[in-house]
Amino acid sequence: MFEEYAKYIDEGTLNELKQLAKELKGVRILHVNSTKHGGGVAEILHRMVPLMNELGIETHWEVIRGNVEFFKVTKKIHNLLHMPGRETLSHQDVITYMRQTYENVSHIDTDYYDVVFIHDPQPLGLIVKKKQGQRWIWRCHIDISTPDEEVWKFLEMFVNGYDGSIFHIPEFVREGVQIPAFIIPPSIDPIHDKNRELDEGFIKSTLERFGIDPERPIVLQVSRFDRLKDPIGVIEAYRMVKRRYDCQLVLAGSFADDDPEGAEVYREVMEAKGDDQDIFVLNLPPDSHREINALQRSATVVVQKSIREGFGLVVSEAMWKYKPVIGSNIGGIRRQIINGVTGYLVNSIEGTAFRVKQLLANPKDREEMGRNAHERVRHSFLITRHIKDYLLVVYKLLKS
Ligand code: UDP
DSSP states (O other), rough: OOGGGGGSHHHHHHHHHHHHHHTTTOOOOOESOOOOOSSSSHHHHHHHHHHHHTTTOEEEEEEEOOHHHHHHHHHHHHHHHHHHSSSOOOOHHHHHHHHHHHHHHSOOOOOSSEEEEEEEEETTTGGGGGGTEEEEEEOOOOSSSOHHHHHHHHHHHHHHSSSEEEESSSGGTTOOOOOOOOEEOOOTTTSSSSTSHHHHHHHOOOOHTTTOOOSSSSEEEEOOOOOGHHHHHHHHHHHHHTTSSSOOEEEEEETTTTTTHHHHHHHHHHHHHHOOOOOEEEEOTTHHHHHHHHHHHOOSSSEEOSSSOSSSHHHHHHHHTTEEEEESHHHHHHHHBBBBBTTEEESSHHHHHHHHHHHHHHHHHHHHHHHHHHHHHHHHHHHHHHHHHHHHHHHHHHHH
């Protein structure tokens, strides 16, 4: 399978990757996160774990267990890390977190591994299982630079037990973290069904299936149903655009197993849609990779109007498909979009609407930005680069 990547990356990079894997032969790696489906972390692990094994590094993936109460608490932690002050973590929340953590401690075997990657705050407490000689890495996918202080104090006691941490961008690193911090942005896999080229027939039939008109412009946002993705803001921007330009809005989303708020947000979005026949709210099953691929390829303009964002894999996915993306000027989105070159960075609903109108009116700009966008992803955000960066961190922590 690895040879397929030669189409997208140079031979030197591929050889470096193989060499590094050879150096690390025999090292056993475990990834732990909180959901098998939904969201960027699961998306990446589904691809990365088999590829690391193919490279000859024994790699496994475990998912922590949790009931609704536990995931309500972890979602609260997630929100409070992103945006302090909206709610507080109660004593009961802490007890719920700790109780579930200890259950997970007993059912996840970490002793077998040399290196354990713990993704995000949900499984953070598993660090109590760390054995001598092992290296534990906290792979943080969210912005914790200005967290709620109480929540951070609670998590910090776990974080400081790790040997290293990895963040998407330097701005996300929390000042005062006492362990080494590495910067590694995520990636997309060009040979995954989500990103592979598709035949026109499938794209057409997908649009037909959802009742979307292929002849009229399509504005698309793909995101879990989460308030931090601001689906309502996207609808407002679309309504501003619609006063001047004919277009359809597609909000494609799904629920994640570890996010209990999804159903409620979905209802809010349906309410905001009202009886507008040109808004398509698609609640897709978790394995709809080809459908999302088809929607991204048929979009005229892609938006990602998140209020807070870790990275926003969907931005790279759309850019890979030669789409100019209009994204919020925050977090990892800012790292992917080069303003005015691959798409636009925006700061408001009005700004989003303005840039959508501009791109709808200028097919030449769309084409040129789309080409730049594809090249940017090819250069910086493919999975081969990502695996290489991870292996370098493993090498550094184990061998130096
Ligand atoms: N995704 C999906 N179906 C959906 C919504 C999202 O498969 O209905 C995928 C999307 O294509 C991307 C990932 O989930 O690969 C979302 O990652 P991102 O970093 O954009 O956001 P997160 O959900 O992790 O906050």
